[in-house]
Amino acid sequence: MNRLTSPSRTHHARAAFVSASALTLAATVLLAAHSPSARANPLDYFGFGPRGLSMGSAQVALADDITANYYNPAGLADRDALQLQIGYTLIDPTLTLNGNDLGVDGVRGFQGGLLVPGDIFGHRLAVSVGVHLPDERVTRLRALPEAQPRFALYDNHPQRLVLTTSLAFELVPEILSVGVGLTYLSDTRGRLDVTGEVDLLDAAGTELVSAVDVDFSAVRYPSAGLLFKPTRNLRFGLAFRDEFDLTLDIGVVVTGDIVTNGTTTPTPLVEGARLEVSSRNSNLFSPRQLVFGVAWTGDPTSPNDRPCFSLTAELGWYQWSRMKSPTAFLTTSLDAGSLPLSIPPNPEPTAPDFHDILIPRIGYEQQVLALPNLDLFVRAGAFYEPSPAPTQTGVTNFVDGDKLGFGFGLALGFRDLSDVFPRPFWLDLGVSYIAMLERTHDKVDPADPTGDYISDGHFVGFSSSLRFEF
Amino acid sequence: MSAQPRSKHLLAFIGRLGVPALLFIASLPACAALGGEDGGADNLPDRGLSGWLPTATATAPYTLGTVDGPALGGPSALVDPTTSRLVLWFHQRDTDGTFSIYRTSAPQVPAPLPPAPTSPDAEPAPPATFTFDAPTLVLDDARDPSVVRLADGRYLMAYLDASSLVRLATSADGLTFTDQPATGLPTDARASPSLVLSAPTSQTPSPTTSPVSLYAVAAATNALVRQTADLDFAFSSELTVLAPGVDCLDLEGEPEPCWDEAAITDAEVRLATSPTGRPLLRVFYAGRTSSTTSLGFAASHDGVTFSRYPFNPVVDATISATAPTTVRIDDAYHLFYAEARNAASGGIVHLVSYPPAAADNF
Numbered sequence: 001m002n003r004l005t006s007p008s009r010t011h012h013a014r015a016a017f018v019s020a021s022a023l024t025l026a027a028t029v030l031l032a033a034h035s036p037s038a039r040a041n042p043l044d045y046f047g048f049g050p051r052g053l054s055m056g057s058a059q060v061a062l063a064d065d066i067t068a069n070y071y072n073p074a075g076l077a078d079r080d081a082l083q084l085q086i087g088y089t090l091i092d093p094t095l096t097l098n099g100n101d102l103g104v105d106g107v108r109g110f111q112g113g114l115l116v117p118g119d120i121f122g123h124r125l126a127v128s129v130g131v132h133l134p135d136e137r138v139t140r141l142r143a144l145p146e147a148q149p150r151f152a153l154y155d156n157h158p159q160r161l162v163l164t165t166s167l168a169f170e171l172v173p174e175i176l177s178v179g180v181g182l183t184y185l186s187d188t189r190g191r192l193d194v195t196g197e198v199d200l201l202d203a204a205g206t207e208l209v210s211a212v213d214v215d216f217s218a219v220r221y222p223s224a225g226l227l228f229k230p231t232r233n234l235r236f237g238l239a240f241r242d243e244f245d246l247t248l249d250i251g252v253v254v255t256g257d258i259v260t261n262g263t264t265t266p267t268p269l270v271e272g273a274r275l276e277v278s279s280r281n282s283n284l285f286s287p288r289q290l291v292f293g294v295a296w297t298g299d300p301t302s303p304n305d306r307p308c309f310s311l312t313a314e315l316g317w318y319q320w321s322r323m324k325s326p327t328a329f330l331t332t333s334l335d336a337g338s339l340p341l342s343i344p345p346n347p348e349p350t351a352p353d354f355h356d357i358l359i360p361r362i363g364y365e366q367q368v369l370a371l372p373n374l375d376l377f378v379r380a381g382a383f384y385e386p387s388p389a390p391t392q393t394g395v396t397n398f399v400d401g402d403k404l405g406f407g408f409g410l411a412l413g414f415r416d417l418s419d420v421f422p423r424p425f426w427l428d429l430g431v432s433y434i435a436m437l438e439r440t441h442d443k444v445d446p447a448d449p450t451g452d453y454i455s456d457g458h459f460v461g462f463s464s465s466l467r468f469e470f
Numbered sequence: 471m472s473a474q475p476r477s478k479h480l481l482a483f484i485g486r487l488g489v490p491a492l493l494f495i496a497s498l499p500a501c502a503a504l505g506g507e508d509g510g511a512d513n514l515p516d517r518g519l520s521g522w523l524p525t526a527t528a529t530a531p532y533t534l535g536t537v538d539g540p541a542l543g544g545p546s547a548l549v550d551p552t553t554s555r556l557v558l559w560f561h562q563r564d565t566d567g568t569f570s571i572y573r574t575s576a577p578q579v580p581a582p583l584p585p586a587p588t589s590p591d592a593e594p595a596p597p598a599t600f601t602f603d604a605p606t607l608v609l610d611d612a613r614d615p616s617v618v619r620l621a622d623g624r625y626l627m628a629y630l631d632a633s634s635l636v637r638l639a640t641s642a643d644g645l646t647f648t649d650q651p652a653t654g655l656p657t658d659a660r661a662s663p664s665l666v667l668s669a670p671t672s673q674t675p676s677p678t679t680s681p682v683s684l685y686a687v688a689a690a691t692n693a694l695v696r697q698t699a700d701l702d703f704a705f706s707s708e709l710t711v712l713a714p715g716v717d718c719l720d721l722e723g724e725p726e727p728c729w730d731e732a733a734i735t736d737a738e739v740r741l742a743t744s745p746t747g748r749p750l751l752r753v754f755y756a757g758r759t760s761s762t763t764s765l766g767f768a769a770s771h772d773g774v775t776f777s778r779y780p781f782n783p784v785v786d787a788t789i790s791a792t793a794p795t796t797v798r799i800d801d802a803y804h805l806f807y808a809e810a811r812n813a814a815s816g817g818i819v820h821l822v823s824y825p826p827a828a829a830d831n832f
Contacts, residue, residue, distance in 0.1 A: 103511070105510060144511075451517045453745050
C-alpha cells in the first residue's frame with residue numbers, strides 16, 4: 001500500500017519485520033538445501049508472473065510485488081503489505097527447422113514467493129524470496145555436440161529452478177529506493193576415480209575399483225535495482241543483473257599398472273600408468289543485463305490503492321558477446337610409460353560469436369472496473385528481442401531468431417470478502433504469444449552435415465497467480 | 471496496519487487456505503522426480519547422407535541381380551513424373567564380355583519400415599525393397615547409363631560405348647533411344663558419365679551455367695571432370711572438379727591415406743534444392759584405395775568447386791561398391807549401387823534412409 005494512502009502503517013511493523021525476516025531466511029535456507037542443481041533462469045526468457053507475462057516483461061519501473069525479486073529488487077520497498085504469492089506458468093514452444101517441430105521442452109512450474117516489509121527510522125525496508133519451481137524437472141544437464149542443431153537459448157537454459165532472495169531499502173521516503181538480490185545456482189564438478197590393474201591382452205585379467213566424487217558447489221550471482229519516483233505519477237527503474245556462467249566439469253582418472261597374464265601371474269609392463277579424461281563445458285550462460293525503464297501512472301480511483309493506469313517503457317542491454325561455447329571441451333592425457341600409446345588432442349569448441357543486444361519493451365495497465373468488492377484491470381504489452389546469435393553458416397548450429405512478443409492479461413482484485421483478507425487479494429491471469437521470426441541459415445560448406453535450414457517458431461504462454469496481502 | 475493483526479491474518483490464512491496449498495507444494499519434488507523426455511532433438515534436418523539401411527537379406531542380397539550373375543552395374547535411377555514410377559537404367563555384362571543397357575521400373579511405393587524387434591536381442595528385419603518389372607533391353611554395346619528428363623518430356627541419356635567413349639541419346643519413352651549428335655565430347659576413354667540438367671523454368675538460378683552439364687571420370691587422371699553445353703549439345707572443354715583425395719590427416723593430425731586416394735571411379739551428380747531454396751549439386755561417388763572401393767559424398771554450389779563430406783566414406787563396403795545413384799521419394803532417400811563379386815557376377819544393392827525430416831530435395 002502506498003504510504004500516501006496508508007495512514008494505518010505503524011512502527012509495530014518493525015517487530016513483524018524482524019520475525020518475518022527470520023522466517024524468510026529460514027525458508028530460503030530450506031529451499032536452497034533442496035535445490036543443489038539449481039542453475040538457470042527461465043525468467044530471462046519469459047518473465048516472472050502473469051503481470052510481467054502480459055505486459056511484455058516491461059516491469060523494471062513498475063514491479064512492486066514478489067516479481068520485483070527478478071525485475072527490480074528496489075520495487076520490493078514500494079509497498080508496505082506483507083505479500084504471499086503463488087502461481088503457475090506454462091510456456092509451450094513450437095520451434096521448427098524447415099517447418100519440422102524439434103520438440104523443444106516447454107517451461108512450466110510454480111512461481112511464487114513471500115515479501116515481508118518493515119521499516120527502520122521511517123524508511124521502508126523489505127526482504128523477499130521468489131522462486132520458480134519447475135514441475136517437470138528440477139534441472140537438466142547436457143552438453144550436445146556443437147554441430148547438432150538446437151535452439152540455443154531455449155534448449156536447456158529454461159529447464160531450471162530459480163531461487164532469488166532480495167533486500168530493498170527506501171533511501172528517500174516515497175522518492176528513492178534501492179534493492180539488491182542474490183540468485184542461487186550451482187556448478188557441477190564430478191570425478192570418477194578408477195584404480196587397479198589393466199591386462200593388456202586379456203580383459204578377464206583386469207581388475208579395477210572405482211569411486212565417484214561429485215560436488216555441486218554453490219554459485220551466487222547478484223542483482224541490484226534502483227527505483228526513483230520524482231513525482232507521484234512518474235517512476236524510473238534501473239536494474240542490473242550480473243553475468244553468470246555455470247560449468248559442468250566431469251572427469252575420469254584411471255591409475256594403475258598395465259600387466260599381462262593378469263588372470264594368473266601378473267607381469268607388469270607399466271607401473272603407475274595414468275589416464276585422465278576431462279570434459280568441461282559452459283552448461284549455462286546468462287548475460288550481464290542492465291535495464292532502464294520509465295512509467296507514468298494514474299492516481300488510484302478505488303480503495304485498492306493501485307494506480308488507475310500504468311504506462312511503461314523500458315530498454316534492456318544484454319551482454320551476450322561474452323557467451324562461451326556450450327559444447328563440451330574434452331581434454332585427455334595418457335602416461336603409459338614405455339608403451340607407444342598417445343591420445344590426440346581435441347580441438348577447442350568453436351566460439352559461438354554471439355553479440356550484445358538491446359531489447360525494448362512496452363506495457364500498459366488500465367483499471368476498467370471498480371465495484372464495491374471487485375476491481376478489474378486489463379493489461380497488454382509487447383517487446384522486440386533481436387537474436388544475439390549469428391546466422392549459423394559454419395559448423396555450429398546454435399539456432400536462434402529475432403523474437404516479437406505480445407501479451408495480454410487481467411487482474412481481479414477482491415475486497416472485503418472475509419476477515420481473513422483485510423486487504424484485497426488478487427487473481428492475475430496472463431497470456432502471451434512470442435513469434436520467433438523466420439531466419440535462413442545458408443551454410444558456407446555445401447557438404448555440411450546439417451546443410452541449409454530455415455528456423456522459426458513461436459511460444460504460447462499462460463500464467464496465473466494468487467496474491468494475498470496482509 | 472499493525473504487525474499483530476497482520477500476523478493474525480496471515481496465520482488465519484494459512485490455517486484456512488494455506489495448508490492444502492502447502493501440502494500440494496510439498497508434493498512437487500515427487501512430481502519433479504518423474505521428469506520428462508529430453509526434447510529438442512526431434513526432426514533434425516537430415517540430408518540423406520548416412521543412416522542407410524540395407525534392404526538385402528541373406529537369400530536376396532540384391533534388389534536386381536543374383537550372386538550367380540550375370541553381372542549388373544551402372545544403375546541410374548529416376549522418378550518418372552508422368553507415371554510416378556521409379557525407373558532404373560543399368561547395364562548387364564553379357565557372356566561374351568560386352569555390355570547392354572536395360573530399363574526397368576517399379577511402383578513408387580515407399581518401402582514400409584519393418585516392425586521393430588520384439589526383444590532387444592532380436593535382429594531388426596531389413597526394410598522392404600522395390601519390386602521391379604522384368605528388364606527391357608534398351609541399348610546394345612553400351613554401359614554406365616545416366617538419364618535425365620528434358621523439359622519437353624524426352625529422356626536424355628549419356629552412356630559409354632564399347633570404346634568407353636561418352637555418347638548421348640534421346641528417347642520419347644525411355645526405352646527406344648536414338649543417338650543425339652553432340653560436339654566437344656572427349657575423344658578418349660571416360661568412365662561413369664553423369665548428366666545434370668538445369669531446369670530452364672526454375673525460378674532460382676542454376677549452379678550450372680548451361681542447361682546441360684556432363685560429368686565423367688577421366689581415365690588418365692582418375693578425377694571427376696565437367697563439361698557444359700546448351701541444348702545444341704556443343705560441349706565446352708573439360709574442367710577437373712574433384713580429384714582423388716590428398717592431404718588426409720588422422721586423429722593425431724598425422725598424414726594418412728585417403729579413402730579415395732587412388733581414384734574416383736564412378737560419380738553421380740544430382741541437382742538438388744536445399745530447404746532454403748538454394749540449388750546445389752550433390753555427388754555420390756566411388757573412391758578407391760589400393761585395396762578397397764567405398765562410397766562418399768561431396769557437394770557444390772557452383773558445379774565447379776566440390777567440398778567433401780567430413781565423415782566420408784558414407785558406405786564402407788566390404789565388397790567393391792561402385793556406380794551410386796540416389797533418389798528421394800516422399801521423405802525417404804534411396805541409394806542404389808553396384809556390387810561386383812567378380813567379372814561375371816554382381817548385382818545392384820538398395821539402401822534406404824528414413825530420416826524424420828528429410829532436407830535436401832531432388
